Amino acid sequence: MEKCHLESAKRLNLDSSVDASLNLQSRPDVLTCTYWKAAIIWEGMFDPRFYDEMHKMKGSSVALTVFAVGRYLDAYLHTFLNSCEQHFMVGLPVTYYVFTDMPEKVPNIKLSPLRSMKVIKVEKNSRWQDISMMRMKSISDVIESDIRHHCTHVFCFDVDQIWIRGSWGFSGSAPCPLLPPSKAFLHYDRNPKSKAYMETGDFYYHAAIFGGSWKSVKALTEACYQGIMEDKQNNVEALWHDESHLNKYMLLHKPSKVLSPEYCWDTSIGFRSDIQVTRLLWAPKYYDTLRTP
Ligand SMILES: CC(=O)N[C@H]1[C@@H](OP(=O)(O)OP(=O)(O)OC[C@H]2O[C@@H](n3ccc(=O)[nH]c3=O)[C@H](O)[C@@H]2O)O[C@H](CO)[C@H](O)[C@@H]1O
Numbered sequence: 481m482e483k484c485h486l487e488s489a490k491r492l493n494l495d496s497s498v499d500a501s502l503n504l505q506s507r508p509d510v511l512t513c514t515y516w517k518a519a520i521i522w523e524g525m526f527d528p529r530f531y532d533e534m535h536k537m538k539g540s541s542v543a544l545t546v547f548a549v550g551r552y553l554d555a556y557l558h559t560f561l562n563s564c565e566q567h568f569m570v571g572l573p574v575t576y577y578v579f580t581d582m583p584e585k586v587p588n589i590k591l592s593p594l595r596s597m598k599v600i601k602v603e604k605n606s607r608w609q610d611i612s613m614m615r616m617k618s619i620s621d622v623i624e625s626d627i628r629h630h631c632t633h634v635f636c637f638d639v640d641q642i643w644i645r646g647s648w649g650f651s652g653s654a655p656c657p658l659l660p661p662s663k664a665f666l667h668y669d670r671n672p673k674s675k676a677y678m679e680t681g682d683f684y685y686h687a688a689i690f691g692g693s694w695k696s697v698k699a700l701t702e703a704c705y706q707g708i709m710e711d712k713q714n715n716v717e718a719l720w721h722d723e724s725h726l727n728k729y730m731l732l733h734k735p736s737k738v739l740s741p742e743y744c745w746d747t748s749i750g751f752r753s754d755i756q757v758t759r760l761l762w763a764p765k766y767y768d769t770l771r772t773p
């Protein structure tokens with residue numbers, strides 16, 4: 481297995497001084513840094529209290545974006561938001577940006593102090609692929625019009641997920657999707673006509689969770705949206721839609737931190753000895769009933 485060869489976290493490309501407290505040697509069973517010296521975050525490597533303290537001191541505030549369009553609202557939103565209240569950046573200021581075509585149906589959740597919600601109406605595209613892809617445009621727009629004036633960080637989530645265990649004390653400018661099993665390389669877009677085309681990559685990143693400073697997320701979402709629109713003009717669609725474009729972006733702009741599969745796990749995968757805790761789980765998928773217009 482490939483190993484992190486840095487002797488200490490001080491050798492990482494630090495985007496936040498608190499990352500120097502990461503223990504890269506605490507998990508000899510997994511890869512804890514990338515070749516471009518970004519940390520890969522696993523249970524046992526960090527003390528979340530350091531991160532929370534640092535962010536409180538710096539006055540960090542977080543925007544969380546989630547889309548619940550059409551049948552996804554009833555199926556997932558309530559459970560997702562409740563799990564965020566219990567586990568996501570607890571004790572820090574968080575503003576939920578809920579994008580939906582049915583604002584009146586957004587559940588009334590009792591939020592902890594320092595936390596609030598903004599509901600933003602979006603059109604329901606008829607194809608689920610467009611609902612998923614156009615998130616990039618909506619996120620980029622709301623960062624420009626709102627988030628950048630109020631929040632230091634943005635994290636973007638699929639709604640069909642459930643937080644099980646607390647956050648990682650998020651990091652500075654870290655678009656930080658997921659470190660996947662290596663066979664996921666097979667998912668890269670292989671159509672040379674698509675802007676998302678990739679021959680090879682570092683990891684396969686899931687698009688169900690990514691985030692970082694508002695500037696880094698703005699750059700990412702804008703670039704992905706441009707790629708998606710160019711593809712549309714050329715009558716092509718990337719294999720995994722926005723996720724394929726995100727993977728291309730990450731190949732060209734290396735993230736400063738990568739999350740391990742603890743942050744995007746599906747219990748049906750079964751036991752894996754390197755997954756000591758699961759933090760964010762996939763909710764059951766009901767594609768047949770939920771994606772029909
Ligand atoms: C875990 C993971 O890697 N997720 C990615 C993956 O699949 P998924 O198969 O998990 O996609 P999905 O069905 O969850 O759709 C992505 C998200 O778009 C929203 N949505 C979608 C359809 C709809 O009718 N209403 C609605 O609100 C909702 O927030 C949903 O979670 O591939 C998608 C594109 O192919 C996206 O890149 C997802 O981020």
Ligand SMILES: [Mn+2]
Nearest residue numbers: 638639640688
């Ligand atoms: Mn999903």
